[in-house]
Amino acid sequence: MCDYSLYAVRQRLACQGDELVTFRFDTGSLGFVSVCDAEKQKESAHGRREPWRRMLDWLRLGMGRRCDATAVCMPPGARIELEITAPVARAIGVPAGRCEAVFDEISAESFMYRDALRFGDGRMFLLQSLPEGIHGKVLTLGSNDVDEAALLPSEWDAQGTRESRRPVPDARHR
Numbered sequence: 001m002c003d004y005s006l007y008a009v010r011q012r013l014a015c016q017g018d019e020l021v022t023f024r025f026d027t028g029s030l031g032f033v034s035v036c037d038a039e040k041q042k043e044s045a046h047g048r049r050e051p052w053r054r055m056l057d058w059l060r061l062g063m064g065r066r067c068d069a070t071a072v073c074m075p076p077g078a079r080i081e082l083e084i085t086a087p088v089a090r091a092i093g094v095p096a097g098r099c100e101a102v103f104d105e106i107s108a109e110s111f112m113y114r115d116a117l118r119f120g121d122g123r124m125f126l127l128q129s130l131p132e133g134i135h136g137k138v139l140t141l142g143s144n145d146v147d148e149a150a151l152l153p154s155e156w157d158a159q160g161t162r163e164s165r166r167p168v169p170d171a172r173h174r
Helices: 004-008 035-046 050-062 086-092
Strands: 011-013 019-023 030-034 071-073 079-083 097-105 115-119 125-126 136-142 154-156 160-164
Touching: 019 035, 030 035, 030 136, 079 086
Parallel strands: 011 071
Antiparallel strands: 019 030, 019 136, 079 097, 079 136, 097 115, 115 125, 154 160
16 A cells, blocks of 8 residues: 555555665655665765755755655555654554554545554554654565455355355366
């Protein structure tokens, strides 16, 4: 998932094992980028410390200036392990240290932020409400805890009761 405003920046799908960090893009939206991209952006920002250069960058903000970082998009159900610092933990009310969260979409409405993180206790936070600099590692791109048979379509049997359709072995292989 990438929030609607991140469609203005280059993006890619997440891969299992990606090391990511929250990052504020030129659009003003927060998203995930690779740690490598975040470091490159930080290095290039340090090279432009002169006041006139900062003013020029600020003026260009609304004129299509694009950062070089690539937004990393995750599908609903993707699991990520986050490294929550003490100040962030106090602000959002989760324990400091490593914790797992699941990506979720809270709305299908247009022009709204919808990417959220659901923590183990059931609480959800919009990705936009988190600060920059939170590190995470993609654990899975979907839920591995789902019973595959439950995902198969079901059908009504001759007696009018519903039975689960299970895969039937191919008769040729008997």
